[in-house]
Amino acid sequence: MISFALSVFVGFIVFGEEFPFSDIFHKISKSNYTLWTNRTAIKVRSRMDCASRCLITNRCRAFTFEETTSMCTLGFCSQSNSSARSQSVDLYQIQRKKCNTYPGFSSKSYGSTIACVWQSTERLNFTMARSDCAAKGASLFTVNTFEKLQIAGLLPGSYLIGLNDNETEKTFVFEVDNSILDESLKQQLFASGQPDDLYSDEDCVVYVDYFRGLNDISCSRNEIYVCEQFCFIP
Ligand SMILES: [Ca+2]
């Protein structure tokens, strides 16, 4: 999809071809869905301009565009949400793919929570693991709820996930959207006595099977890792 999208974009720029907007993006009912994003709106020339920006932006699968102001917001995916939205904002989504159409990925569930995940066989450090997940159009596994912690337990062994306190010590940030792990959830997710920032050198996080919880480790350690697709059909 990414290479297809890129070639479409390049074709649009170089040859001035008609941009097959409606083949790629679908308008989503805004009464039921909102945009999952960590970006702020930017002013663009047109809806097509906004769509083009989404196609060349890593992990952009959806966007909103406000006709009257030409404000464009790029996002990860549309998500179910019953809260009211501004009627002037249109929400578009790239066609979602089934989880198992991403090579090696499979869906795992706990209750109504479903994750689309892939586990490595090779051990890499945090930076390399993160790059490998990005190359798959994914991010390191996000364990940000009790349910996701239970899903983590369905995968064998211990492995790196997408959470770190690289920027500010003790402030753990999820890789997928830079959201911050709050204190009460931190206590639920981490194993007893963790995170301990041992030797002042532990800023990356692994799920540890025998703790059934998280532990902070050195980012330079080579570990098994798990990638997660965030915009899929189970
Ligand atoms: Ca730390």
Ligand SMILES: [Ca+2]
């Ligand atoms: Ca630790």
